[in-house]
Amino acid sequence: MVVQLRICVPGELSAVTVQTCRDQQGVAEVMVAKGAAVVPPGHVLEVLIAREAVEELLEKLEILKIRDAGSIAMTTPEFVLSKKADQAERSAPGDGADAVIWDDVTRQTGEDSRLTWNFLAFLVLATQLAGIGIVTDSPIAIVGAMAVGPEFGPLAALAVSLATRQWKLGRRAAVALGVGFPVAMVLAALTAWLSVPLGLFPRDALDKGSAVEFIYHPGPYSLIVAVLAGIAGMLSIIGRRSAALIGVFISVTTVPAAGYVAVALVLGEYQKAAGSALQLLLNLVGIVAAALAVLLFYRVVARRVPDGVARRLQRQRSGARR
Structure with missing residues (x-):
């Protein structure tokens, strides 16, 4: 089972957000529409990801304070034909039916x-x-x-x-x-x-x-x-x-x-x-x-985001802000 995340971020955080999504295990696709967001102004990312990997990615995005600067929306596609999506599901640990997305x-x-x-x-x-x-x-x-x-x-x-x-x-x-x-x-x-x-x-x-x-x-x-x-x-x-x-x-x-x-x-x-x-x-x-x-x-x-990863994301966010 895969889900689709739509992430709206300001321009200064787009690079670190894209990299975080690309590095996340279980991600099949990442699409960026630069300048697509008008209110607030910024970029729009669409991420196709295995359901069992969603919670870990959301935790990383929480560290980047994405919900404060923009927004995250989640939908479940009715039908997806994609070898990359199948590979993403196999690579993500666990099973989508057992995954807890706390939000x-x-x-x-x-x-x-x-x-x-x-x-x-x-x-x-x-x-x-x-x-x-x-x-x-x-x-x-x-x-x-x-x-x-x-x-x-x-x-x-x-x-x-x-x-x-x-x-x-x-x-x-x-x-x-x-x-x-x-x-x-x-x-x-x-x-x-x-x-x-x-x-x-x-x-x-x-x-x-x-x-x-x-x-x-x-x-x-x-x-x-x-x-x-x-x-x-x-x-x-x-x-x-x-x-x-x-x-x-x-x-x-x-x-x-x-x-x-x-x-x-x-x-x-x-x-x-x-x-x-x-x-x-x-x-x-x-x-x-x-x-x-x-x-x-x-x-x-549940598997949590390691402290080292959290500190790295915080440093990247601070650098992007500067």
Whole structure:
């Protein structure tokens, strides 16, 4: 798998940037369009590079302060026919599917961790679906609620913030979860409270829900499933395999547990509400802990830019500035 980087740099840094890209293992092509950048003025480089070599090149470009002076954009071509690209992939260590591009992971999780109206709407809708599935004893509605729930984004962002110490990202994710779940649960409770006098479901509805008993009966497998889901979810983000996230969504009972707490409190089933709350807590903690473990593993085994290379790049950048 190869990716394409578009790098905008001021003229005084173009030579050292081009040389850095040419020297990078796993680079197939480097193209320079002099004076192509107008705002800010400078040159534009296009680099075709094996995905597993991207992180190391980005670290070198970070040393050159390229993002301060210009910009770096990454895209993934749908189709590339090139012997040099094939050779670049073979020469780069590792495999593209296992490569972690930290800026990309941060961007993906950051986009999904904000408390937006869209996030809140999906969480409210998912919790409402869960409430309907609970009172009607419908596993299909419960699965639908799992698939609609957007909570994995902020949970993944929490793991990324802990692994990379980006506390702003963590605070944003915590706010999304800390506001989103209470709002969704209050609205689900209000819906349940209005539904009982309307005769939509009886007050003893929870006594007949044998198909959804697993929600308020947390056990060892609740935590195990959450851990496995957290691992699978973070691996899917790292490898950009969005299809795998659907399986993650419908394997954990975060949203159903939140919905059960709301309905059970309205119907006076406080013991079941407590069990559901514990289920929710186990899922949240298990997902974040497992996702964090995956990121820490990748950070330990990742290859870093040697200190000698970093010092050389800094000297070259200082010389280019002068």
